[in-house]
Amino acid sequence: MGRVEQRLQAAGLTLPPDWTPRGRFLPYRRDGLVVYLSGQICEWDGAVTHTGPVADTPDAIAQARKAAQVCALNLLYRLREACDGDLDRVDGILRLGGFVNCAPGFGATPAVIDGATEVFLTLFGDAGWHARTAVGVCGLPGNAAVEVDAVVRLRG
Structure with a gap:
């Protein structure tokens, strides 16, 4: 078990079981050392x-915020696939995109998406810091409360 998975276990977190995507898309796409992770909803x-x-x-x-944490765990599951099973290959979380299913005028989208950010900081330390968006939307797949996507750089 690698360092990142040990931190995951120490934090009392587990990765989800495998699941079937709700649409026709790749769960991730690699371009050299950069991994583009498709959006993941709070699904388990x-x-x-x-x-x-x-x-x-x-x-x-x-x-x-707990929903955003579930999204982050789903992202990590797919990221582990992109890293050939070794999350210790992650060099940095470059960007998170967060989407919160809410009514117009909802001002707490950053606080909600912090639930995902905290997972990445717990597991990757300073390498978990990222650029980020936190946007309110009027609907998400499955009427999910939150969806998060990510861009990650791997070690060479």
Whole structure:
């Protein structure tokens, strides 16, 4: 077990079981040392874990942060595939794109997507810092509360 997977275990987190994508797309695409990860919703074992729209209340925002964490774990599952099973090959998380299923005027999208950011910082330390967007949208696949995509650089 590599260092990143040890950190994952120490944080009490696990990667999801494999699942079938909800559309026709690649789960990731590699271009040299850069991996482009397709957006992942908060889905676990074929079921959406948190549905939207996310209400503008402290409890709902806290639950949506958990949804973003699930998205990050799904991204890591696919990233591990792109790294031939070795997450220690990750050199840096370059960018996250976060989408929150919410009503117009919802201002807590950054706080929600922090749930995904925290996973990457926990596992990769300074290499987990990334550029990021956090956008409110009127709907996501499966009425999921959150979707996150990522761009990652690998070691040579």
